[in-house]
Amino acid sequence: MDGTLVDSRDHHWRSWQEVLAAEGVAVSEAQFLATFGQRNDAILRGWLGADAAPERVRRVGEAKEAAYRRLVVERGLAPLSGVADWLRRLDEAGWRQAVASSAPRLNVEVVLRVLGLERRFQALVAAEDVKAGKPAPDVFLAAAARLGVEPGRCVVVEDAEAGIEAARRAGMSSVGLGVRWADLRVASLAELPVDAFEGLVRRG
Numbered sequence: 001m002d003g004t005l006v007d008s009r010d011h012h013w014r015s016w017q018e019v020l021a022a023e024g025v026a027v028s029e030a031q032f033l034a035t036f037g038q039r040n041d042a043i044l045r046g047w048l049g050a051d052a053a054p055e056r057v058r059r060v061g062e063a064k065e066a067a068y069r070r071l072v073v074e075r076g077l078a079p080l081s082g083v084a085d086w087l088r089r090l091d092e093a094g095w096r097q098a099v100a101s102s103a104p105r106l107n108v109e110v111v112l113r114v115l116g117l118e119r120r121f122q123a124l125v126a127a128e129d130v131k132a133g134k135p136a137p138d139v140f141l142a143a144a145a146r147l148g149v150e151p152g153r154c155v156v157v158e159d160a161e162a163g164i165e166a167a168r169r170a171g172m173s174s175v176g177l178g179v180r181w182a183d184l185r186v187a188s189l190a191e192l193p194v195d196a197f198e199g200l201v202r203r204g
Contacts, residue, residue, distance in 0.1 A: 001101040001108055002037065003159030004177060006077045006115065008068075009036060015067035019060060020047070037160045039102050039133040040064065065103075069110045077114050082189030087120040090197065098123035100143040100156075102133050123147050134162040137170035144170070155200050157189070158182065173200035 002008050013032055020027055027047055035043045040061035048057060090097060098121055101108050105126035112118045123146035130138035144151050156167035159177040167174040168181075175196065176182025177189070183200055186192055193199075 001099055001103060001111060004157050005079055005083055005099075005117070006111060007080055008072065008077055008111070011068055011071040011075065012036070015064050015071055018067050019064040023048075023060060037102060037134070037162065039127055042133065065107055069107060072110055072114055077111060079115055079117070080188060082192065084117075086189050086192065087117060091120050095197065096122050096147045096149060098125065098143040098147050100125045100139045102127055102139065104128065134160070135165035135169065137166045140166055140170040140172055144172075152204055153201055155197050173203070175200070
């Protein structure tokens with residue numbers, strides 16, 4: 001979702017700053033960017049220390065996500081270039097689509113609602129639905145199962161190398177937005193050829 005449907009890094013960065021300041025913890029923007037897309041429990045173990053109590057990790061993570069959702073509603077979001085056109089095109093062509101995200105479910109729901117894209121997706125898999133985050137393939141395999149589609153007939157769109165590796169482990173083709181190792185690499189969805197998804201499924 002983040003980095004593929006929308007660019008909400010600024011919202012995430014501002015919400016982390018707000019919540020961590022209350023905890024007396026300072027994190028640089030470089031540290032934030034190095035962890036972007038990971039699950040909060042993994043991020044906070046690095047920022048709060050390996051000995052941080054699980055209750056503190058949970059509390060800080062929940063506070064950050066509440067702040068993020070507030071910013072999404074207050075400031076709004078816009079889909080990235082090419083996203084709305086491709087979602088419509090795939091939907092009209094009969095493709096089944098899912099959001100498979102490391103974000104909490106409430107975040108995914110509020111982002112899709114603000115973007116007005118809920119009806120384009122037939123399934124949603126979030127952090128609460130899997131035990132292991134990317135590069136483990138769990139989130140993508142769960143999405144395929146909920147769509148009723150074999151992994152080999154799925155195409156993952158990702159903006160992070162961990163996500164591309166997760167797709168590979170799941171046995172799925174991948175479109176990489178500015179990242180290495182994907183089966184097809186572009187700077188934005190607006191650059192994709194019209195037969196991109198069909199071609200990737202045919203090649204397997």
